[in-house]
Amino acid sequence: MTAMTKFFKDEILKHLPHRPPFLFIDEVDHLVTGQDIRAIKNVRVEEEYFKGHFPSNPIMPGVLIIEALAQASCVLYAVSLPSDAIRSYYLSSSKIRFLKPVMPPCRLELHSVSTKMVSQGGVFKVKAVVSNDTVAEGEMTFACQTQK
Amino acid sequence: MNLDNPKELETEIRKVVEVTIEKDINALSLDDNVLQKMGLDSMTALEIMAAMEERFKIRIQEQDLPKITSLRSVMEVLVRYLKKKEAKT
Numbered sequence: 001m002t003a004m005t006k007f008f009k010d011e012i013l014k015h016l017p018h019r020p021p022f023l024f025i026d027e028v029d030h031l032v033t034g035q036d037i038r039a040i041k042n043v044r045v046e047e048e049y050f051k052g053h054f055p056s057n058p059i060m061p062g063v064l065i066i067e068a069l070a071q072a073s074c075v076l077y078a079v080s081l082p083s084d085a086i087r088s089y090y091l092s093s094s095k096i097r098f099l100k101p102v103m104p105p106c107r108l109e110l111h112s113v114s115t116k117m118v119s120q121g122g123v124f125k126v127k128a129v130v131s132n133d134t135v136a137e138g139e140m141t142f143a144c145q146t147q148k
Numbered sequence: 149m150n151l152d153n154p155k156e157l158e159t160e161i162r163k164v165v166e167v168t169i170e171k172d173i174n175a176l177s178l179d180d181n182v183l184q185k186m187g188l189d190s191m192t193a194l195e196i197m198a199a200m201e202e203r204f205k206i207r208i209q210e211q212d213l214p215k216i217t218s219l220r221s222v223m224e225v226l227v228r229y230l231k232k233k234e235a236k237t
Contacts, residue, residue: 123194141191142191
């Protein structure tokens with residue numbers, strides 16, 4: 001297990017195939033390979049989806065919180081099981097309970113702890129936190145495929 | 149866990165599988181393919197594997213993932229790891 005220092009978008013993009021506007025991690029401020037990660041998404045009022053979800057009452061869609069948690073888990077996976085191949089990730093299941101709404105502006109912490117990681121994918125316990133309050137938590141599994 | 153009591157182990161495995169896949173598996177025989185019979189994808193095997201590790205405090209190698217098919221084969225994998233664990237303690 002190796003602890004890594006804080007890293008930002010340039011480094012994140014080396015580990016994730018996701019790109020804006022579908023990238024939901026701004027920084028990683030804690031990562032222990034094979035173990036856990038804490039990533040950050042700065043949720044801003046200007047984000048496109050708040051125009052419709054909802055007008056005059058911006059709330060981050062739950063599916064995007066799941067996506068952000070999955071992306072944090074993908075970074076943990078990619079750093080823990082490094083590969084030169086280009087990878088794609090497919091969410092296989094997520095059991096997430098939403099506890100509080102996420103409203104901009106806020107700093108959304110994305111915590112993920114590896115339960116099991118193998119070459120085909122991983123199982124993770126995840127939690128999203130805003131100002132020390134857990135806003136969503138649960139488990140997710142994704143499959144990983146390498147592109148030829 | 150008494151490894152000489154397969155019924156006890158089977159009951160425990162059934163409990164873990166049921167909680168993991170959130171489906172009633174009472175009708176499944178020991179040799180039924182859990183994923184096929186319950187209409188689940190292959191990644192569910194990884195979830196079952198992870199749940200077994202958590203319940204039995206063991207670490208199962210990736211090479212055993214293809215063996216997570218029927219309750220009997222899960223039981224065989226577990227017995228192997230639990231015996232190793234027992235021998236160490």
